[in-house]
Amino acid sequence: MEGIFKVKEYIKVAAKWWADGLRNLHCGICNIDLFETSLAQAIEKETSRCPYFSITTDTYPCTFLTDIAKSCGISPRAFPWKVIMNFNRERVSVSCGYGVKPEVLYNNNPKTEAY
Secondary structure (H helix, E strand, O other): OOOOOOHHHHHHHHHHHHHHHHHHOOOOOOOOOOOHHHHHHHHHHHHHOOOOOOEEEEOOOHHHHHHHHHOOOOOHHHOOOOOEEEOOEEEEEEEEOOOOOOEEEEEEEOOOOOO
């Protein structure tokens, strides 16, 4: 993934989490590496204009995730349900299920609280 552009650590963590979820759930899906790279590029673009950002799924992923998946030939139905990933340049957290305490995947500033 780093060959295309220098990936910031928080972006790597976020993109890898989603790609690993696809790898673990659906080992037959092709283009997961392409998806991971495309997602990282899209996150970079989005966070350059809006520093706080979320990627979500309910019974279907948000438009942001759906568009990237479709562009990589991955069905949006391949993603887990009820996921909320919040991030900014200092912190990435994810919760899988409503009311579930977020798991911190990346924290560049230990003073920040969970959100």
